[in-house]
Amino acid sequence: MTSIGLAQIAIVLLAVIVAAIPLGNYIAAVLAGERGLLSPALSPIERVFYRLAGVDPAREQNWLAYTMAMLAFSVIGFVSLYALQRLQAYLPLNPQGFSGVPAELAFNTSMSFVTNTNWQNYGGESTMSHLTQMLGLTVHNFLSAATGLAMAFALVRGFSRAESPTIGNFWVDLTRSTLYVLLPMSIVVALALVALGVPQTLQGSIEATTLEGAKQTLAIGPVASQEAIKELGTNGGGFFNANSAHPFESPSALSNMLEIWALLVIPFATAFAFGRAVFDYRQGRAIAITMMIVLVAGVSVAYWAEAGGNPLLTEIGVDPSPGNMEGKEVRFGPAMSALFATSTTGTSCGAVNSMHDSFMPLGGLVPLFNMLMGSIAPGGVGAGLYGFLVLAIIAVFIAGLMVGRTPEYLGKKIETREMKLAMLAVLIYPLSVLVFTGVSVMLQTGLASLNNAGPHGLSEILYAFASATDNNGSAFAGLTGNTPWYNTTLGVAMLLGRFAFVIPVLAIAGAFAAKKKGASSVGTFPTHGPLFIGLLLGVIVVLYLLQYFPALALGPIVEHFALLAGKTF
């Protein structure tokens, strides 16, 4: 670890926080339906959308109607994206002449983009036409993120309102999140990326004759526009197979920092937006601080693990001082690779600028554990906030048990129904991750996809199901995911991780919105101070470390000790 590396990490995180506070206020205003700076330009478009869709923006929905709208939208999105991939050979804007995407892969990819996972079992530049990239993948990058933000604010309204039968209107939340937040930010970031060297063209490829006279075909396309929303929407599906490690997706240290900033800023901002929405900034600040503690702890471990080099390679003469460079780009180095890896899995982004599969065992443990925690530090767009609020509910409940009072969070009593729903949401993750991993390890077809032997092989499978369930999308990419078994099971894991989690969350939103808001008294457990932050961290450790320790012990941890003993597989 060098002081310059630590300074690079600090610069990015500082830039995130500085921007997240005002952005949080803005997002809260947008989702409260307030008019703002962009309203004169955008509200005419907004009104046209509502009129054509037959939506009355003034009419709110109860939690069930809200959920049904969200599900209807997701199903239609899934079907249209599936059709687009299957039919791309017959559609325009296919300069490389790709054939239709095979059925299982198209199923997996549609599920992947509709759930904001963006797991890629395909190589973008060798599978998807420009039309599919633009109409299918870019569109769902916006919409799945906007859906996440909508659901988070449905839950926030559960806390901010009292005795309300409704929690907002899904179509309004979706439209406003896209028009006022994601689209303007994407335009700015996309143009900044072009200025830094990211291509934006409708050409399919460039034919070059190298200095040594060989032919080199450079895949290219409308990269910057997809890159911007890929990070801002914490989606992570790259234009190219190598994702943000590809020099056309991120040509320099500056573009790399901009991309890390872009993937962290909205999740942190939603924590501050929560504070504003419940009329108590300190509540949002406490959550943002907890997120930051988990993020900084993760990046410290990952950077430490990656900066020291691989002892097995040091032994045969490789200089360890620049760090473990297998699967890393020279322009990023270990500090920015570690920060990217921690941020992309701390959010549900899943973009990568280095190959996590080639990280040191403990370096790879960090992104893996981040996802097993459900990517909550700071979490995906919207998904991070509602994931974190579920943990806050559990933390307050435990505090209530300890002091023998009815637990309350933000004036709302937490009763049996809410606790059951919260546990239902939280328990779907280990169920999906551990069961699918266990079954894959027992099947020949599951093991045939491995790229690495020994404990690292188990890590590859565990990582895949953690990533899919968590709707992250990053990978220990050595695992060949494009097989009928993994295309199908990973698709199902994504489905469970998104909808089996969020339906109970929306039910909680409905239950809280209907409750009275109690006044706080001296006996109320304060949920904005260091004691609450400590309790929240404790809940995270107890809940997740205990659930996953056995699996982690057999994967990265045993690999670490094997490495120290000089063993290879």
Added chain:
Amino acid sequence: MLSQIRAAIVMIVLFTALTGIVYPLAITGVAQLALPTQANGSVIERDGTVIGSALIGQNFASDRYFHGRPSATTGSDPADPSKTVDAPYNAANSMGSNLGPTSKKLVDRVNATIEAEFAAGRIDVVAADAATTSASGLDPHISPQFALAQAGAVAKARSLSESQVRAVVEANVEGRILGAIGEPRVNVLLLNLALDRLQ
């Protein structure tokens, strides 16, 4: 419920038009007008032929050129398209090795690279990037250490003095912005072009 399905279909269509057509085309239009070099891939031409992109690494095997990092990209076998073969710096199929830290294949591969480079007399020390593959397989850069380690071999192949070649390398080292942002690096293609211009 029927009204929700109608809303869902209409919203998908409208947002597809806005974020899938208008947004990328508008960005393309602005980028092509305002920043055409970057928007079209930072292409480098020499004597009227496109020799590559300043951002994408190329495969160098000749003694006369500085070599880039090992690359893990593959391509389809020209003799039998159903098979994949190693194709370093294949810019139509970016990928890393994805070998884990305890992989025997990784250790053997690194060992073979080091032995081959030493045997060819190309390097005398092993910089970390000299023996490892990049994440994209298209890394355009190497570390200054790796470049300087090759200077002697390149000078010999070109019948130049080592100090001349080292001077070209040093002129091509890109440092950190404000002393903090980025890593010191040398763009191999630009370095080799500078070398060609020297003679």
